[in-house]
Amino acid sequence: MFNVFSVSLLAQAQQRQGSSIPNEWLITIAVGGLLLVGLLVFNYMTRAGIIARATTKEALRQPVYLLLLVIALLILVINTFLPFFSFGDDVKMLKDCGLATILVSSMLLAIWTSSTSISEEIEGKTAMTLLSKPINRRHFVVGKYVGILQTVLWLMIPLSLSFLALIFYKIGYDAREAAQEIPSFAQRIPALAQIAPAIILIFMEAAVMTSISVAISTRLPMIVNMVTCFTIFVVGHLTPVLVQQNAESKALEMVQFMAQLIATVLPSLESFNSQTAVAVNIMIPPVYLAWCAAYCAVYCTAALLLAFILFEDRDLA
Numbered sequence: 001m002f003n004v005f006s007v008s009l010l011a012q013a014q015q016r017q018g019s020s021i022p023n024e025w026l027i028t029i030a031v032g033g034l035l036l037v038g039l040l041v042f043n044y045m046t047r048a049g050i051i052a053r054a055t056t057k058e059a060l061r062q063p064v065y066l067l068l069l070v071i072a073l074l075i076l077v078i079n080t081f082l083p084f085f086s087f088g089d090d091v092k093m094l095k096d097c098g099l100a101t102i103l104v105s106s107m108l109l110a111i112w113t114s115s116t117s118i119s120e121e122i123e124g125k126t127a128m129t130l131l132s133k134p135i136n137r138r139h140f141v142v143g144k145y146v147g148i149l150q151t152v153l154w155l156m157i158p159l160s161l162s163f164l165a166l167i168f169y170k171i172g173y174d175a176r177e178a179a180q181e182i183p184s185f186a187q188r189i190p191a192l193a194q195i196a197p198a199i200i201l202i203f204m205e206a207a208v209m210t211s212i213s214v215a216i217s218t219r220l221p222m223i224v225n226m227v228t229c230f231t232i233f234v235v236g237h238l239t240p241v242l243v244q245q246n247a248e249s250k251a252l253e254m255v256q257f258m259a260q261l262i263a264t265v266l267p268s269l270e271s272f273n274s275q276t277a278v279a280v281n282i283m284i285p286p287v288y289l290a291w292c293a294a295y296c297a298v299y300c301t302a303a304l305l306l307a308f309i310l311f312e313d314r315d316l317a
Helices: 002-015 022-045 047-060 063-081 090-123 126-131 137-177 185-217 222-249 253-265 275-279 286-312
Strands: none
Touching: 022 047, 022 137, 022 286, 047 090, 047 137, 063 090, 063 137, 090 126, 090 137, 090 185, 090 222, 090 275, 126 137, 137 185, 137 286, 185 222, 185 275, 185 286, 222 253
16 A cells, blocks of 8 residues: 555655765756656647646636635744744744645645636536637646646745745744754755655645546536545545554454545545654655655546546537
8 A cells, every 4th residue: 555655665764864865856856847847848839738828827817816825825924923832843833834734725726726617617618619629628628637736836836935934034033032042044954955845745635636626527516526625635634544443443344345445546645744754854755755746646647537538428518
C-alpha cells in the first residue's frame, strides 16, 4: 500500500536528517523547471491549451479568487502575531496553521472553480458552442483541468511567498520577545527550506481533488459536487486509519474488505500530509516527493479517464 511505503520513506529521512543531498534537490528543481516549460508549451501550442488559458483568466476574474486570497492572507498575518502559548514552539504552530490555511484555500478554489466552470457551461449550453469548433470533448476536459490547476497555482504562489516571509519574520520576532540572540539570515533558511516540499505536496493534493471534481462536474451540479468532494477529502485522510484499525481489531472479513476497497478506490490523501514532518523538523526528501508525484499523476490520469467516459455521451443540446 502506498501509504505504508510513504511512512517508511519519512522514517528513513528522519534517520539521515543530518546528511546533505544537494544533487537530488538540483534534480528536483530541474524537473520543476521542465514542468513549467511543458505547461507553457501546452498553453500556447495545443488546442486544449486554449481552453486552459480561457479557464484561468475567467477564474482569476471571479470574486471568489480575490476573496480567498485576502482571507487567507489575513489568517496568515493574524497567526503570526497570535500567541499560541506553545512553550517556545510558536514557529511550529505557525507552520502547521499556515499550511492548513493554504491547503483549505486551494481546495475551496479548485472545487468551486471546477463546479462553476464546467457545470454552468454545460447547463448554459456554452460548452456546445465550444465543441462546435475544432475542439473535441477530451480537449475540453483536459483544458478545463489544466486551467483550474493554473488558477490554484496563481493562488498558492502569493500565499506561499507571504507565508515564507512571515515565518522568516516570526523567527526573529520570537527571539526578541524571549530576549534571546536574534538568528541570522543563514540560521533562518532551514526553517524556510522545510516548508517548500510541504507546499509542493499541498499542490499535489489539490491536483488530485481537482481531477475528481472535474470528473464529477461532467454529470452532477455544483452543490452535489462540493458535498461529494468534501466527503472524499475527509475519508481520503482517514483511510489509512480505517484499514489499520480493522486489521488490528480482527474485524469481520466483509468489513476489512470494504475498508480496503475504500482505501484503494479513494485517494490516499494522508500521503500528502506533511504535518508530522513539520512537527518534528524533518526535511521531506526529494525521493518522497517523487513517489507522491507518481501517485498523483496515476490517480489524476485515472480520474480524467473517468471524466472522458462520463462526458462522452453527455447530452449538451
